Amino acid sequence: MKKNFLALLTVAMVGTGAVSAQDCTTTAALAYDAAKAKNYEAAYPKLMEVMKDCPKYSLATYQYLERAIESKIDKAEEGDKGELVKELIKVWETRLELYPEKTKAGKVYSDIAQLKYDNKLGDKEELYMAYDKAWEEDVENFTSPKALYAYFDLVVDMQDAGDKNLQDVFDQYDRVYAKIEKEENDAAEALAPLLKKQEDGEELTSKEEKKIKNAEINLKNYSMVRNALNGKLGARADCSNLIPLYKKDFEEKQGDVKWLQNANARLSAKDCTEDPLFIQVSEALHKLEPSAKSAYSLGQLAESEGNASKALQYYNQAAELETNKSDQAKIYYRIAGNYKDKGQYGQARNFYNKAVAAKPSLGSAYLQIANMYAKSANSCGTDTFTKRAVYWLAADYASRAARVDPSIASNANQAAASYKGLAPQKSDIFQSKYKPGQSITFGCWIGASVKVPNL
Template structure:
């Protein structure tokens, strides 16, 4: 009897193994054919077998999910109404299944972000539900939350909720700080890649094919982030102007004047919006510096000194602030203030030093390049021995102005106009030919101390 039972169980197990083996063979065959169809963009033919492979053998290959992603995107681009809604849900299920079966090769935060974007683009769920989807994705994995469109949607939905009365103005401000900070982080990454390549181009060196692709991609991404930053600021609109901020912080000051976290946020927003002439800014700055002296409190005291016309005291506080600051964007902002102060005084060498520090902290700070270009152009008559050399200074000024528009696309219009103006003042083809300096390098003296290459005819 025992022998019969053992034989029976063995038969069942063997049969089960054969079924699984047969299933795996079927999946491999179907997958191979479906993958070929998907590669050849025969999406309609690929759809059903890919879905079957996903359902029967979900762990067979990550390629199943990758090809299905292509197929569903193609189908969604052609569908409308309820058909499209059903396909969107299929795509969401596909992404969740990929995360389930291939967690090591899938970013949870990225999946959540893509799902949130799908819901937003296709009007699935309420605005509250859509915002919560973006919020969960952002908090799960900020590093992979890099889509310019997703960052805008994340902020835009919260502003809409505030307009509906379900979220507060403080919520909007807090989200704005977080989203803008993230945009600036991504801008800086792109600008860091781009800056040395621009210097290489300006020196007349040929870029490799890989470097050319990197320049192109960086400039595309920088333009996208510049556009979304402008859109976010437009969406914020008058909510963050002095007329709204000052009453808000006046109202809460007496109750929260010992709350360091609140003092930092309140004074920071007033500072960023240049709402520094109202007495509430002095109260906040003084309270913050008393409670916790820091780079920020030193910055605000510098702004107060500047507003009172005490330039030397302002520079002292700004230097202190810059040395203490750890946030790259904020450090750059302080260095820009210091540089602007020295530029106004005509100390161009010192000003350039601080503009370069601003760029080191934040490579996408295009305004620093424009300011350096302006100082160089204004020094043309003083930094060259011959008339040709003096006019050659404008080529260097044009190089700096050009970099401004490329690391910060929001400045591209003014940068392009500035470049054209400087090149118009530089030696023209006839001047280059007459001087016999085509392709040569011209050393520019005085505080500039740089070399510029004469263009080829």
Template sequence: MKTKLILFLSGVLFSSGLLHAQANQDCARTASLAYTDAKAKNYDAAYPKIQQLREECPTYSVVTYQYGERILKDRLSKASEAEKKEIAQDLINLYRERLEHFPAKTDEGEVKIDIAQATYDNGLGTKQEQFEAFDKAWNEGRENFSSAKSLYTYFSLMVDLQDEGQKDLQDVFDLYDEVYTKLEEEENKMAEGLANLIEKQESGDELSSKEESRINAYETNLGVYNKVKTSVDAKLGQRADCDNLIPLYRKDFEQRKDDVEWLRNANARLSMKDCTEDPLFVEVSEALHQLEPSANSAYSLGQLAESQGDRAKALEYYNQAAELQDDASAKARIYYRIAGNYKERGQFGQAKNYYNRALQARPSMGRAYLQISNMVANSANNCGETTFEKRAVYWLAAEYAARAGRVDPSISSTANETAAAYRGRAPQRADIFQEDMQGQTINIRCWIGESVRVPNL
């Protein structure tokens, strides 16, 4: 009896094994036919076989779902409006099946974004449900949320919901900041990858076909991200005008005045929209500068103080901005502005000091030399005792003007004309001969504190 039972069980197991082997063979055969058609883009022929694999052999291969996605997207592109929702729902089901059966070979975050986009593109569910799908994908996997199209859709839905009264304006601004930052992060990744390949290309190294393709992809994606950023700004539209921004930030200022991120965003948005005349902008800028002093915040406060006529305070902030600034060109521009403030007030000595600081930061800033030249020339009557000495000051003014043209070819024409004009006001050959001053050095007093050598005849 025992022997018969063993023989029976063995037969059952053997039969089961045969059936399993047969099933595997059937799956392999169907898959081979389906994948061959799909690879050849014969999607109509591949479709029923892929559907059969999903139903009968769901764990056979992740390739089933890869080709299945292509096929269903192709069917969506050709479907009538009446057919689209059913196909879109099937595509969403396919995404979920792949995640269920091949979790190790599937990026969950990307799948959730794909599901959200398919839901929106095909009008499935309410606008709130569509937004929640994107919001869930964003909150659970921001690092994977890199699709420019999906980032725009996510923000666009937020704005639409705010228009319908379901979201606050602050919600819109908060998401704008996050989405815009993410778009710039992705741009930076693309730009860095592109720069590395361009550097390799320019060094004479031959790029592989894969690298050539990557260059094209980087350039294309950079263009896409740039367009989406423009579209996001357009979608935000007039919601970010002063009439909306000022009461919004005024309402939260006292509560958020110690929040650096909030202050930074408020300062940037108020500045970008030229809402700088309202006292709130001053309060936000000052609070931000106290918590996180930066060249930009200091410079912004300097501009405010200058516009209000408080030159002393403006200069204090400008000096802070220059000290905090690491970029040489930006530092030179700040020193140039400080010098201009002193020049307007007739404090030529201080002005010259700051023009020289600008030139130390950026030696090619020829316009700084031109400004010094102008101040020197305007001081001719005050910086000499005799008529000859006063006119000799113009030689120094001409030297500064000529130097401006040498260091900055873009202003060489103006600089050379200025230099020639000042030489014309300086003592001429007859004057030098009459005063017997050829080859002598004249020390120029007052704020100038330099000397000039009289030309030899």
């Protein structure tokens, strides 16, 4: 009797499970169809039902539910958004828990933090900790420009309220700024070969065109955030604040390599090089632990004293020692500037190219090369037409500068337009021996070629 009862119970349970699975399939199909049609009002209750009864039915449940709740939030009155926000957070957290391999933790946690920030859910400390969780759990996928700015913005506000000190602000600035530079470099590196292909007149696939568009959007957004960070830091990073901050601790900290490195980097970045404190910090650091930073600082000192050759020795030493690509690019850029000022354009270009290789988003290096090409137009062509053709090459580099670095896009595009105006026009090409698509090679230090455009 007992055996028969268990058999009947098993059949009943299996039957119930089958019905439940069928119900989920039917409900999910209706919900997904409505969501695909962007009928989120109809999709929402069914999606919630699927998440509750069959949480692991499909990742699509959470993808559509996110869109449905975001739609409801957009339409809700300000006072009615709180519960919807909490609901959306729950959806994100559940997705991360059930589908960790298909969900980026850094993005989820930074999105949660941003949602709380935008809707003022929590005090500044709580909001900061929400962003900090994203940073600590998965910094690789903490990439939202808006979230990165908010993460820094909160520390500044907390310092203003007396809950953080100035060094906390500097430390936060350094790590967020470094993250932004990394994302810019990644975007510019992905963009470079596609721009080269485009400049060479090769046909791009729709996928490649989309990649270019996305990379340029990302570069523009990160550039805006970088400028906003500097604006928010504002007067806090002026020499008038930095020098007293580090001077009061120098005697105690002059044997602390880490402290000296931080002080040296901050004073160097803001060109606070004329105060005796900078000399003390630089020499103490170089004595304890010769490094790229200390060598660079001694180069700055030599340059400020008018000893250009000694400065270049230190700068080259700094570049060789530097392991951070972004910082290495800055050193190469400074070396290039020294050679450019001396009129040694070939050497200058070598170092500007090294700077770009280290930091692909450094558009100012391209712009400097464009400027040197333009200045050499009269000396690097063989006749009037080829001399003016040098400006096409200059324009190409100026345009590239604008595309990889939106922060200088306005000036770079103006320069490109100016160079194009100085280059041969359509009537000049028609009257010349050169045809559109034909390459012109330049002598002297340039040693490069440009294709005659089809105007």
